[in-house]
Amino acid sequence: MTDTAAWQLLLLGATCAFALLAVELRDMLHAVLALLAMSLCLAGLFWLMSAPYLAIFQLLIYGGAIVALFIVTVTLTGARATQMTVHRGDPVWVIGTVVSVGILVLVYALIRVRPFQTFGYAQLPPLFAEASPSVVMQQVSQFLWSYRGLDLIAQAFVLVAAALGCIALLRPGSGGGAGR
Amino acid sequence: MTALPYYLLGTFALFTIGFYCLITRRNIIRLVIGLDILTSAAHLVFIVFSSSARPGFTQPLAHALVVISMGLDGCLVAVALALVLLAYRRYGTRDVRQLRKLRG
Numbered sequence: 001m002t003d004t005a006a007w008q009l010l011l012l013g014a015t016c017a018f019a020l021l022a023v024e025l026r027d028m029l030h031a032v033l034a035l036l037a038m039s040l041c042l043a044g045l046f047w048l049m050s051a052p053y054l055a056i057f058q059l060l061i062y063g064g065a066i067v068a069l070f071i072v073t074v075t076l077t078g079a080r081a082t083q084m085t086v087h088r089g090d091p092v093w094v095i096g097t098v099v100s101v102g103i104l105v106l107v108y109a110l111i112r113v114r115p116f117q118t119f120g121y122a123q124l125p126p127l128f129a130e131a132s133p134s135v136v137m138q139q140v141s142q143f144l145w146s147y148r149g150l151d152l153i154a155q156a157f158v159l160v161a162a163a164l165g166c167i168a169l170l171r172p173g174s175g176g177g178a179g180r
Numbered sequence: 181m182t183a184l185p186y187y188l189l190g191t192f193a194l195f196t197i198g199f200y201c202l203i204t205r206r207n208i209i210r211l212v213i214g215l216d217i218l219t220s221a222a223h224l225v226f227i228v229f230s231s232s233a234r235p236g237f238t239q240p241l242a243h244a245l246v247v248i249s250m251g252l253d254g255c256l257v258a259v260a261l262a263l264v265l266l267a268y269r270r271y272g273t274r275d276v277r278q279l280r281k282l283r284g
Binding site (some may be wrong): 005008009012013015016019020022023028031032035038039042045046049050051053054057058061062065069070072073074075076077092093095096097099100101103104106108112139140142143144147148151152154158159161162163165166169170 | 182183186187188189190191192193194195196197198199200201202203204205207209210212213214215217220223224227228231237238240241242243244245246247248250251252253254255256257258259261262263264265266268274
């Protein structure tokens with residue numbers, strides 16, 4: 001195993017550990033900080049997997065915007081020291097735990113029985129022209145702005161709709177009592 | 181031996197953690213965190229598959245799709261947290277079970 005693969009596995013383990021902390025920590029602010037650490041580890045993982053665009057987007061969107069939104073929400077709702085959980089022994093908790101562990105065992109069994117190689121579409125020739133970083137960047141730009149251009153325009157509309165939706169939801173007198 | 185099975189196992193462990201959070205937590209902010217973890221796991225499994233064919237190279241198509249998905253997930257979280265704030269101001273609780281009881 002190469003050094004890069006070892007670092008990738010280390011970061012993957014750290015990502016899972018921080019995700020578990022984000023779920024289990026009692027203090028919501030600490031949980032959000034664990035989510036931030038998870039995003040940083042994931043960005044490092046993307047970077048090592050030769051996906052630098054995704055690493056930057058991960059840092060910008062998840063490590064920046066989403067964590068800021070979480071912190072604002074936790075502050076405004078005063079939700080720091082509350083851990084509302086389904087009690088252990090509750091049927092929902094039992095079913096949830098069994099299904100979660102079942103998914104993991106099923107995936108592990110699938111991997112053991114039939115090792116994955118790659119998706120079929122990975123063999124498409126235009127996607128593997130060169131392996132140099134500059135060519136990868138050019139290809140990503142080409143995919144984003146030509147092949148997926150329509151998706152990007154649709155995404156821009158979704159972003160505008162989300163911003164307008166948030167403003168409409170939180171405006172004074174919108175039914176939430178924000179202006180009172 | 182390729183490390184792909186380990187990556188897949190780690191990725192699905194991340195997915196399981198998100199799923200576990202959705203099932204066992206009642207704090208609505210924590211549920212949004214669980215959704216965030218789930219989508220991160222989906223992005224990661226996409227990149228793991230797309231970078232497995234040739235070491236040191238990830239397909240641009242996977243880049244493009246995950247970038248779009250990240251933007252959409254940002255929208256999802258923003259609207260979800262706005263709804264959380266609205267529900268808290270209106271009903272004074274963050275417990276999804278209590279919110280379910282309040283529907284009329």
